[in-house]
Amino acid sequence: MSATTQNGSDVFVPLSEATLARFAREVAKYPAEQKASAVMACLAIVQQERGFVARAAEDAIAAYLGMPPIAVYEVTTFYNMYNQRPVGRFKLNVCTNLPCQLRDGQTALEHICRRLGVEEGGTTADGAITVQKSECLGACADAPVMLVNDREMVSFMNEQRIDELLAMLQAAK
Numbered sequence: 547m548s549a550t551t552q553n554g555s556d557v558f559v560p561l562s563e564a565t566l567a568r569f570a571r572e573v574a575k576y577p578a579e580q581k582a583s584a585v586m587a588c589l590a591i592v593q594q595e596r597g598f599v600a601r602a603a604e605d606a607i608a609a610y611l612g613m614p615p616i617a618v619y620e621v622t623t624f625y626n627m628y629n630q631r632p633v634g635r636f637k638l639n640v641c642t643n644l645p646c647q648l649r650d651g652q653t654a655l656e657h658i659c660r661r662l663g664v665e666e667g668g669t670t671a672d673g674a675i676t677v678q679k680s681e682c683l684g685a686c687a688d689a690p691v692m693l694v695n696d697r698e699m700v701s702f703m704n705e706q707r708i709d710e711l712l713a714m715l716q717a718a719k
């Protein structure tokens with residue numbers, strides 16, 4: 547199996563026995579003919595261990611679960627929580643769907659990118675923060691909202707609150 551690393555080189559990255567054992571525990575939770583149901587768990591395991599899910603890892607998971615690779619790609623591209631390339635220690639998903647857009651979601655995204663000196667989808671030079679836009683995060687009433695590391699929702703993100711958040715993340719890097 548090969549994978550593309552952060553610097554773009556291809557390296558052989560086999561799934562370890564320990565990883566396969568974790569896959570097996572997830573697969574065991576489902577009937578034998580439904581082992582594809584473990585796809586999200588397997589993707590989460592790879593991401594937890596490697597920080598992102600390379601295309602080669604998606605292919606390996608597809609083979610392990612007996613799924614077409616495209617069915618795995620559909621999962622990784624649908625959910626923002628799966629990183630398809632290396633990301634910074636902190637990942638900011640900024641909602642730019644309509645309700646957030648109507649309350650300056652795009653402005654918030656542009657403000658963050660300007661403050662950090664990155665393009666949307668990029669990572670700061672020190673590897674600390676990745677910024678990307680996301681689909682609706684399910685908290686439209688709190689717009690504009692963003693999600694930190696796929697877990698912590700931050701709401702009503704005007705420029706002052708964004709600057710405070712960025713200062714906190716940069717202090718913690």
Ligand code: FES
Pocket residue numbers: 641642643644645646647681682683684685686687689691
């Ligand atoms: S549109 Fe941004 S949270 Fe729903």
